[in-house]
Structures are given as C-alpha cells and as structure tokens.
Amino acid sequence: MKTILIADDDPVMVKLLEFTLQRAGFGVLVCREGLSVMARVREGRPDLIVLDVMLPGRSGLELLRDCKDDAELAKLPVVVVTSQGKNSTQDELLAAGALNVFTKPFSPTMLIARLRELLNEPGAAPKGI
Amino acid sequence: MVLPVPGLDPTLPIVDSTRLSELVQMATPGESHGMLRELLEMYRAEAMPHLGRLTAAWEAGDVKGARSEAHYLAGSSANLGLERLAAGLRELEALARDGKLPAYANFAETLEVWVTEACGAYEKAVEELALSL
Numbered sequence: 001m002k003t004i005l006i007a008d009d010d011p012v013m014v015k016l017l018e019f020t021l022q023r024a025g026f027g028v029l030v031c032r033e034g035l036s037v038m039a040r041v042r043e044g045r046p047d048l049i050v051l052d053v054m055l056p057g058r059s060g061l062e063l064l065r066d067c068k069d070d071a072e073l074a075k076l077p078v079v080v081v082t083s084q085g086k087n088s089t090q091d092e093l094l095a096a097g098a099l100n101v102f103t104k105p106f107s108p109t110m111l112i113a114r115l116r117e118l119l120n121e122p123g124a125a126p127k128g129i
Numbered sequence: 130m131v132l133p134v135p136g137l138d139p140t141l142p143i144v145d146s147t148r149l150s151e152l153v154q155m156a157t158p159g160e161s162h163g164m165l166r167e168l169l170e171m172y173r174a175e176a177m178p179h180l181g182r183l184t185a186a187w188e189a190g191d192v193k194g195a196r197s198e199a200h201y202l203a204g205s206s207a208n209l210g211l212e213r214l215a216a217g218l219r220e221l222e223a224l225a226r227d228g229k230l231p232a233y234a235n236f237a238e239t240l241e242v243w244v245t246e247a248c249g250a251y252e253k254a255v256e257e258l259a260l261s262l
Contacts, residue, residue, distance in 0.1 A: 083204035105207045
C-alpha cells in the first residue's frame, strides 16, 4: 500500500483528504503544521506528499525547497494544494519542484487520478490532467 | 448583514451545490449525510476561534495576522462549499494583502452572522439531501 503524507492545517481539508485517500486505498499520514513536516517525512517515509502552501511555522514553498535540497528526499513527489489561485504563486511552486498545484476547492476525483498517475497505480488520469 | 466590502457579491449562493455534490460523491452510499454533518461540526468548532483572531488582528491593524486568518477561513469555507462566505473572506484577505484594514462598525458581529447564516444554510442543504437519498 502506498502512503501519502497530508500536510495541511485545516482540519476540514485534512478530514476530506484522509477520507478520499483511504477510500482510494492509500495509507495516510497527517501533519498539521510546518515545522514538523520534514521530521514526519523522514520517520514515516511516505511515497508522496500533499502539501498546503500556508502552513503555520514553515510555508509549503519553504518545505518544498527543503525537500529538493535534501539528497534523500529530492525525488519524493510533492503535490501542492492552495487557496491562492494566482498564476505567479503557482509558477513559483512548480519552479520549486511541485509536480502539480491544485487550487482549493478542487475535485477529489481529479486529485486521486493524478496521485495514482504519479505513483504508477491503476486508475490513473488520462494524460494531460 | 453586509460589510461594505468592495467586490463582495451578495447574490452569490450561500452554499455551492456543485461542491456539495462533489463531497457526496466522495462518500460511500449511506455515509454521505453523516460525513457532511461531521465536516460541518469540525468547521464550526475551528471557525469560531479563527474569527476571534481575525477580528483581533483587524482591529489592531495587524495586516499580516488579518491576512493569514482571512486566508485560512476563506479556504476552509470554500472546501466545504460555503461559497458566499468564502468570497467575503477572500475580499477581506485581499484588503489585508493591500495593507488596508478599514474600520467597519460591528465587524465581529457581522462575521459571526455570516458564519451562522452559512452553517444554517449548509445544515438545511444536508438535511434536504438526506431526504432525497
């Protein structure tokens, strides 16, 4: 079973993601603030991170850069979820190494399809999504 | 109750029915009603302290704090499908981002009315949904 770390401070979002991911057959780890994300990643060894941008303590962008600067974690896939729809923010996140940026509220079906694609799981989204 | 927030559209639906349908699709049949109610309770429990912090930051002229709290509440509201509330909070976030925190009369009371109205409408929509399943 592939495991996904949800790093988001909004309990409603966490619950939604937890429910959706578990129902899709993924294991789930949760981290609700930025400062402990890297430790949680090293300890839990998730296969992918779903990362919120505005986390208390350390922002999603900073954490993305932390991962990319760490030789062991540089290849860990990271998908970002954000309430900021601005193209400049999305471009910055993609340039920092995010594989996808989903603007909240997003379709859970689309998210799952993309995660499956990134993790080479059956039921992946068609190319281009 | 309306704050004179520029750009706020009072004609927006209180609850986004498309978002509600998306959330229902996430649950297995028979579970959706319970899941939506649980999400609403979580939202209520979280929103009130954040509203308090937003008000305190707004009234203290703390632009960064006001922006951060408005952002959090807007995202959380949008996740649930509280469309008009999310739009209002985004407008407040935009004002804070621009460094503008106008002194509104009854700011705290108005925000509380917004949230109460949104949660009430959501509860009603969930009940109607339960009857239709």
